[in-house]
Amino acid sequence: MTTPPSTFPDVEAIVVDLLDDRPELAGAIVDETPPAGFDGTQRAVIVSRRGGAWIDDLHLDQPLIELEVYGPDKPSAHTLANAARSVLLRAAGTVFGDTVITDVTEADGPRWLPDYVYTAANRYLVVLRLSLHTA
Numbered sequence: 001m002t003t004p005p006s007t008f009p010d011v012e013a014i015v016v017d018l019l020d021d022r023p024e025l026a027g028a029i030v031d032e033t034p035p036a037g038f039d040g041t042q043r044a045v046i047v048s049r050r051g052g053a054w055i056d057d058l059h060l061d062q063p064l065i066e067l068e069v070y071g072p073d074k075p076s077a078h079t080l081a082n083a084a085r086s087v088l089l090r091a092a093g094t095v096f097g098d099t100v101i102t103d104v105t106e107a108d109g110p111r112w113l114p115d116y117v118y119t120a121a122n123r124y125l126v127v128l129r130l131s132l133h134t135a
Helices: 009-018 074-091
Strands: 029-031 046-056 059-072 099-110 122-134
Touching: 009 029, 009 046, 009 059, 009 074, 009 122, 059 074, 059 099, 074 099, 074 122
Parallel strands: 029 046
Antiparallel strands: 046 059, 059 122, 099 122
C-alpha cells in the first residue's frame, strides 16, 4: 500500500485555471464561487468538486467536477456549457506542477436545471470525472 499525499491536488483551482482566459469563454466569470452581486443572469462557470475517490495503489485522484453554467438566456447558457465542457474534455495530458490530468470523462452532459437560489437564472449543469496522477 502506498502512502496518500499529504496534500491532494486542488482540482477546483486546476479547472478554473484551465477555463480562465480561454477565447471560447471570453467575457464569462470562471471561479469557484459566484462573485458579489451575482444574480444568475451573467455569463458564468462556477466550479465545484462534487465527490470522487483517491485510488491508493495507482496514486490517482478521480474527482467529480460539477460546472454550474449560467447565461443571460437559455441558449447562451447552453452554448457556454458546451464550450467549457469541450475545453475540459481535451485536457488529458495537461500538467500542473506535480499533477498530471491523465483522463477526462463525462459523467453527466449538459443538463438544464432551474436554480432556486437565483430565480432569474438560466443554468446548465455538467459533471466530469478527471483522473489526476500525482508524483
